[in-house]
Amino acid sequence: xxxPSSITTLVIGVLLTLISLWFGQHHGLLPVEASExxxxxxxxxxxxxxxxxxxxxxxQGTLVYAGFKFRRQPDDDTDGPPIEGNIPLExxxxxxxxxxxxxxxxxxxxxxxxxxxxxxxxxGMAHKVPxxxxxxxxxxxxxxxxxxxxxxIASQTVAQAEALDSPASTPSMNMGDEMVIQAQGLQYAWxxxxxxxxxxxxxxHVPVGRPIKLEISAADVLHAFWVPEFRLKQDAIPxxxxxxxxxxxxxxxxxxICAELCGPYHGAMKTRVIAESPEDFTAWIxxxxxxxxxxxxxxxxxxxxxxxxxQFLAPYVSDLGVTAEALHTIQPPHLHAH
Amino acid sequence: MTQVVQETFSPxxxxxxxxxxxxxxxxxxxxxxxIIGIQYLVTSFVFYLVGGFLATxxxxxxxxxxxxxxxxxxxxxxxxVHATVMIFLWIVPAATGAFGNYLLPLLIGARxxxxxxxxxxxxxxxxxxxxxxxxxxxxxxxxSGWTSYPPLSLMVNKVGEAIWIMSLLILGTSSILxxxxxxxxxxxxxxxxxxxxxxxxxxxxxxxxxxxxxxxxPVLAGALILLGxxxxxxxxxxxxxxxxxxxxxxHMFWFYSHxxxxxxxLPVFGLISEILxxxxxxxxxxxxxxxxxxxxxxxLGLIVWAHHMFTSGTPPWLRMFFMINTMIIAVPTGxxxxxxxxxxxxxxxxxxxxMLFAMGFVSMFVIGxxxxxxxxxxxxxxxxxxxxxxxxxxxxxxFGGSVFGLYAGIYHWFPKMFGRMMNEKLGQxxxxxxxxxxxxxxxxxxxxxxxxxxxxxxEYDPKFATLNLVCTIxxxxxxxxxxxxLINVVWSWTKGEKxxxxxxxxxxxxxxxxxxxxxxxxxxxxxFTIGAYEYGTEEAREAIAAGPVLAMAPSASHx
Numbered sequence: 092x093x094x095p096s097s098i099t100t101l102v103i104g105v106l107l108t109l110i111s112l113w114f115g116q117h118h119g120l121l122p123v124e125a126s127e128x129x130x131x132x133x134x135x136x137x138x139x140x141x142x143x144x145x146x147x148x149x150x151q152g153t154l155v156y157a158g159f160k161f162r163r164q165p166d167d168d169t170d171g172p173p174i175e176g177n178i179p180l181e182x183x184x185x186x187x188x189x190x191x192x193x194x195x196x197x198x199x200x201x202x203x204x205x206x207x208x209x210x211x212x213x214x215g216m217a218h219k220v221p222x223x224x225x226x227x228x229x230x231x232x233x234x235x236x237x238x239x240x241x242x243x244i245a246s247q248t249v250a251q252a253e254a255l256d257s258p259a260s261t262p263s264m265n266m267g268d269e270m271v272i273q274a275q276g277l278q279y280a281w282x283x284x285x286x287x288x289x290x291x292x293x294x295x296h297v298p299v300g301r302p303i304k305l306e307i308s309a310a311d312v313l314h315a316f317w318v319p320e321f322r323l324k325q326d327a328i329p330x331x332x333x334x335x336x337x338x339x340x341x342x343x344x345x346x347x348i349c350a351e352l353c354g355p356y357h358g359a360m361k362t363r364v365i366a367e368s369p370e371d372f373t374a375w376i377x378x379x380x381x382x383x384x385x386x387x388x389x390x391x392x393x394x395x396x397x398x399x400x401x402q403f404l405a406p407y408v409s410d411l412g413v414t415a416e417a418l419h420t421i422q423p424p425h426l427h428a429h
Numbered sequence: 430m431t432q433v434v435q436e437t438f439s440p441x442x443x444x445x446x447x448x449x450x451x452x453x454x455x456x457x458x459x460x461x462x463x464i465i466g467i468q469y470l471v472t473s474f475v476f477y478l479v480g481g482f483l484a485t486x487x488x489x490x491x492x493x494x495x496x497x498x499x500x501x502x503x504x505x506x507x508x509x510v511h512a513t514v515m516i517f518l519w520i521v522p523a524a525t526g527a528f529g530n531y532l533l534p535l536l537i538g539a540r541x542x543x544x545x546x547x548x549x550x551x552x553x554x555x556x557x558x559x560x561x562x563x564x565x566x567x568x569x570x571x572x573s574g575w576t577s578y579p580p581l582s583l584m585v586n587k588v589g590e591a592i593w594i595m596s597l598l599i600l601g602t603s604s605i606l607x608x609x610x611x612x613x614x615x616x617x618x619x620x621x622x623x624x625x626x627x628x629x630x631x632x633x634x635x636x637x638x639x640x641x642x643x644x645x646x647p648v649l650a651g652a653l654i655l656l657g658x659x660x661x662x663x664x665x666x667x668x669x670x671x672x673x674x675x676x677x678x679x680h681m682f683w684f685y686s687h688x689x690x691x692x693x694x695l696p697v698f699g700l701i702s703e704i705l706x707x708x709x710x711x712x713x714x715x716x717x718x719x720x721x722x723x724x725x726x727x728x729l730g731l732i733v734w735a736h737h738m739f740t741s742g743t744p745p746w747l748r749m750f751f752m753i754n755t756m757i758i759a760v761p762t763g764x765x766x767x768x769x770x771x772x773x774x775x776x777x778x779x780x781x782x783x784m785l786f787a788m789g790f791v792s793m794f795v796i797g798x799x800x801x802x803x804x805x806x807x808x809x810x811x812x813x814x815x816x817x818x819x820x821x822x823x824x825x826x827x828f829g830g831s832v833f834g835l836y837a838g839i840y841h842w843f844p845k846m847f848g849r850m851m852n853e854k855l856g857q858x859x860x861x862x863x864x865x866x867x868x869x870x871x872x873x874x875x876x877x878x879x880x881x882x883x884x885x886x887x888e889y890d891p892k893f894a895t896l897n898l899v900c901t902i903x904x905x906x907x908x909x910x911x912x913x914x915l916i917n918v919v920w921s922w923t924k925g926e927k928x929x930x931x932x933x934x935x936x937x938x939x940x941x942x943x944x945x946x947x948x949x950x951x952x953x954x955x956x957f958t959i960g961a962y963e964y965g966t967e968e969a970r971e972a973i974a975a976g977p978v979l980a981m982a983p984s985a986s987h988x
Contacts, residue, residue: 120879132808139806143799150795153770154788163710163777171711171776173965180771181715181764188763192756192802199806200749206808208745312581313675315740315815319881322812326740328676329580330669333742346890350740350815350883352574354581355501358886 115141276314460545466531506570535939538620538955622957634699649685697834709776722761782856786837793829818878844928862910869903
């Protein structure tokens with residue numbers, strides 16, 4: 092075995108680089124990328140993973156190799172060579188990590204800037220959002236997708252009625268425009284309000300491809316809005332409005348998780364975000380609007396009993412996945428009571 | 430000391446034969462730094478067992494996705510008290526109090542600490558504070574996490590929260606008193622000839638640690654007092670319903686609690702820098718780089734606290750400031766790691782239990798360091814903040830780092846402390862179980878966090894069930910690894926083989942006196958003649974062969 096050590100070092104170095112590069116791209120540790128921001132953040136993570144795996148192998152390899160190679164022989168009581176340092180080597184292992192972390196800092200800065208973190212309009216945490224959503228909040232106002240009694244839906248109509256005097260319940264779907272959605276965290280739920288249409292919902296619906304600005308507030312204690320598939324998180328702070336910007340990219344149904352300890356049921360504070368096509372989103376908004384406000388001038392007539400079966404059942408139609416025609420054939424008995 | 434070659438020593442003050450009531454000294458208000466160090470070590474280890482028991486309960490709850498083992502309220506109390514006990518009653522007192530008190534005077538050639546009575550006062554604050562904290566379980570334990578963020582901390586289990594604040598104030602005071610003592614002792618009481626640049630590296634680490642404690646702990650005390658007013662008197666410093674700002678608490682809390690990470694790891698860096706050269710039979714590689722990097726870490730550690738708050742609405746430019754500072758810490762930390770590797774490289778490694786744990790420390794700490802740089806990057810941290818990725822990261826730093834290092838320290842200095850050798854076979858078994866259990870318990874948590882499991886939850890999505898079960902099994906293995914260690918300690922302490930004065934052939938002053946050292950450590954005043962790490966030289970061989978010269982009466986040592 093007379094392989095020169097320089098060749099061994101070179102081979103090890105090449106192998107190390109290849110393994111690191113491969114692992115950095117194939118670690119499979121992250122969930123699906125469902126927002127425009129996610130690939131940028133994953134790119135940063137993959138680079139850090141590549142460097143990290145290289146460093147990991149160097150350190151663990153050195154320790155394991157040394158553990159076998161330099162283990163004291165049973166009959167050997169002498170000391171090792173009295174080497175107290177090596178200035179060029181020490182400069183090298185100071186300079187290389189310094190360059191790496193500065194590079195990572197610049198790269199992180201760039202990613203952060205690209206995803207809008209440095210946008211001067213995007214950081215106005217302190218004063219931008221009047222906290223009118225606090226008024227819209229009281230418990231019963233969670234909209235149709237959650238199982239609710241018709242009475243609750245009806246009472247919600249009162250709150251929403253004046254906001255909906257125009258048929259503009261279909262928001263203008265200019266895809267470049269930022270859509271504002273208000274998100275309020277409270278023990279132990281999220282409430283999402285769509286100011287354009289007045290829809291209030293317990294789960295978040297967003298159209299893919301449209302920039303979203305989430306105006307986040309908290310009613311009681313700290314919460315944090317987190318969608319792992321979007322790679323984004325923002326605390327909800329009582330008394331201090333915060334915001335989060337993102338653009339959903341991939342259609343799907345993802346969890347919304349509260350990431351800041353908020354009490355005994357913290358782990359149960361979950362809902363969904365549904366990223367859907369703009370058409371489906373519009374349909375959903377419409378169905379929600381119907382649910383809360385069938386026809387503006389009927390909004391005064393609140394009794395569920397005075398609605399036609401179609402009007403009454405409309406909010407449930409999309410959830411049940413049946414068509415209005417199919418409903419006609421069912422004719423539930425209690426609707427005939429009057 | 431170098432002219433004495435023959436082994437014909439007669440340890441002048443023969444270690445007083447342990448009397449029947451000798452153990453009582455460990456329960457007394459003694460001012461002997463060695464006994465105080467052992468008091469710290471044993472007390473904090475008892476709290477480590479308590480904290481470990483709480484961790485086992487937490488992991489038992491998390492073995493299944495449903496909340497089915499304890500109530501949610503109790504669960505939140507379990508992880509809150511687990512973290513508080515592990516940080517404030519185990520790692521901080523063990524790393525600074527136990528090893529700082531036991532080793533510093535011996536390493537610098539002093540007869541005791543600068544303020545022996547203050548030292549005893551600082552220790553005796555710990556048992557009542559710890560008992561107080563554990564008693565909170567009878568009144569509803571604090572349940573808002575060890576960070577105790579308002580407003581939640583002002584709303585749940587108020588009695589437990591008040592006890593938590595009181596307990597931490599006492600422990601913080603104890604820590605400050607200890608730090609004053611360490612600083613003065615290191616700066617004023619070194620043996621003649623021992624300049625700062627000749628001190629053993631543990632002294633450098635303790636210097637940097639003590640400075641950190643003195644600067645940061647008072648800020649925690651301030652935060653806790655204000656939080657206590659909000660809780661008990663109804664003020665609104667942090668309570669938003671009265672116009673307070675909960676984020677200000679986070680700033681004050683982390684101004685201490687990030688440096689606290691370095692308070693827990695810097696002394697252990699020092700221990701590792703002492704242990705690796707002895708068992709590698711080589712000088713420490715790059716003494717000055719290791720010494721000064723402690724101070725670089727200590728300084729940088731003071732200006733990174735808001736990296737715990739990247740999602741708290743911190744202004745973007747401040748996030749960038751804290752991100753860059755945090756990443757730069759990787760440089761001095763890297764210097765230490767590479768220097769340790771170079772110390773081992775080409776040595777004559779004795780793979781004793783102490784050495785295994787020291788090498789395990791380097792191996793595990795590096796993983797925590799790599800994930801530490803990752804979470805420093807703001808865009809990535811926004812994804813993993815408050816997830817199991819963070820839980821994995823912090824345990825690789827504080828368990829894979831601090832606790833592995835503390836075990837290395839115990840195995841290395843046990844013969845000096847108690848005059849008995851520990852059993853190597855049991856030590857190796859302890860290491861293997863510890864290493865496997867630790868990695869099984871915490872490695873999968875990286876993936877859990879990246880995929881979307883948030884921390885501090887009693888229930889979780891069933892898709893995470895398998896990895897969580899692996900974590901729980903790892904925790905049980907980790908918990909069981911304590912059994913061989915406890916058997917080893919009890920058996921060795923009472924029946925172990927008598928330890929020679931210098932079982933590992935070390936060069937620092939503590940190995941030049943008897944095991945255990947006499948009441949005032951040395952019979953002669955030590956003078957610095959040989960560097961702490963000059964292995965491989967003729968002088969070192971002679972000094973080691975000379976035996977416990979510092980314990981011999983002056984006439985005997987020149988006889």
